[in-house]
Amino acid sequence: MDKRIAQLVSPVIEGMGFDVVRVRLMGGKTAVLQIMAERPEGGIEVEECAKISRAVSALLDVEDPISGEYNLEVSSPGIDRPLTRMKDFERYDGYAVKVETAELIDGRRRFKGVLEGVEGSEILIAIPEGTIGLDFEMIADAKLVLTDELIAESLAARKAQGFEPEELDGFDEIKSDTSDEDEETT
Missing domain, CATH: 2.30.30.180 (Ribosome maturation factor RimP, C-terminal domain)
Incomplete structure (x- = not known):
């Protein structure tokens, strides 16, 4: 199913100037269709994810490859x-x-x-x-x-x-907290 959906959405996403990194349909109470995308040189912004989401959502509404309810999640690969x-x-x-x-x-x-x-x-x-x-x-x-x-x-x-790096205020503290946790569990 992932491959089928990827074949369907990839041309739209690539036509917008992005690469598809992964498409995965995950089950649960409400299924989640996760699409990871990025610019060819790497990275993607929230606004770009929103544009991809709107374009893919319109396509999926027409093609309807997934039965039942699901949430669409477009994100960076991290x-x-x-x-x-x-x-x-x-x-x-x-x-x-x-x-x-x-x-x-x-x-x-x-x-x-x-x-x-x-x-x-x-x-x-x-x-x-x-x-x-x-x-x-x-x-x-x-x-x-x-x-x-x-x-x-x-x-x-x-x-x-x-x-701007100052947008990451507190990053060092978060990293330090994570490092301490890792040391305790290993």
């Missing part, structure tokens, strides 16, 4: 974003990732390590046992791990786009 396309794995070479495969590989499905690039159709990941190659088609889920390096890069990118 800092600890999902990696869904080959170009995501290329772009975040050198960053910490968590990857889950569709099938067992040497008795396991979950891998945590550092991206070491892409070779053909394989994603290279440095794990404690060494560097492994995972075929892109076998990856069921992958995302960046939230690290200080990733946060610093994200803040630098926002600043380069004209975002």
Whole structure:
């Protein structure tokens, strides 16, 4: 269903100048259709999400691919974003990732390590046992791990786009609180 909806909404979103990062229909009391999008160079603003939401909503009203009620959620991929396309794995070479495969590989499905690039159709990941190659088609889920390096890069990118750091008053305190919690639970 996710793939079908993605094929339906992608041309509209791409026609507006954005890339579709992920489309996921999640169940629950009321289903949620989550669409993650960004500009080709990265990032997206709240107003842009609202424009995409209005355009996609109109299309979904006409095509009606989802039976029953659902909420539409259009958002950015966030800092600890999902990696869904080959170009995501290329772009975040050198960053910490968590990857889950569709099938067992040497008795396991979950891998945590550092991206070491892409070779053909394989994603290279440095794990404690060494560097492994995972075929892109076998990856069921992958995302960046939230690290200080990733946060610093994200803040630098926002600043380069004209975002004022003082809008993040209290960020250091939040980060410190989170770091303390992590130390207590590990």
